[in-house]
Amino acid sequence: MGNDRTPRRLVVDEQTTYVWTVRHKHGDGDVCREVLSLHLDGVRTLIVFRAGEGRYVADGLQHSGSAADGRGNLINLREPHIVRALVDEARERELLPGPRELDGWTLFPAVISRAAAATPAAPPGSLPGP
Numbered sequence: 001m002g003n004d005r006t007p008r009r010l011v012v013d014e015q016t017t018y019v020w021t022v023r024h025k026h027g028d029g030d031v032c033r034e035v036l037s038l039h040l041d042g043v044r045t046l047i048v049f050r051a052g053e054g055r056y057v058a059d060g061l062q063h064s065g066s067a068a069d070g071r072g073n074l075i076n077l078r079e080p081h082i083v084r085a086l087v088d089e090a091r092e093r094e095l096l097p098g099p100r101e102l103d104g105w106t107l108f109p110a111v112i113s114r115a116a117a118a119t120p121a122a123p124p125g126s127l128p129g130p
């Protein structure tokens with residue numbers, strides 16, 4: 001992915017371009033978390049995935065930027081299509097734009113559904129797995 005600290009651009013439409021970064025954070029009395037930072041016209045929105053029961057983030061065993069629910073569902077916050085799915089879902093819920101912190105886990109099921117819908121079904125008789 002290159003330098004993860006370099007802000008990336010996500011063009012949503014002709015008038016809307018977000019700048020985004022992903023960071024793994026811990027300390028400050030809080031649990032480990034993955035934080036997607038979205039910037040639009042000087043306004044910052046954070047989508048935060050905090051570790052907890054049945055909620056897993058990168059911890060040295062998973063790749064940086066990952067969030068998983070322990071039921072086989074995992075997203076990589078460093079992938080542009082995942083960021084786009086999060087932005088689309090947050091916009092549909094009228095959570096964006098706005099200077100706020102969002103709980104990423106509330107968006108997680110919808111992002112998993114969007115990813116599944118965008119992935120074509122395996123042809124009959126194909127072997128399981130990627």
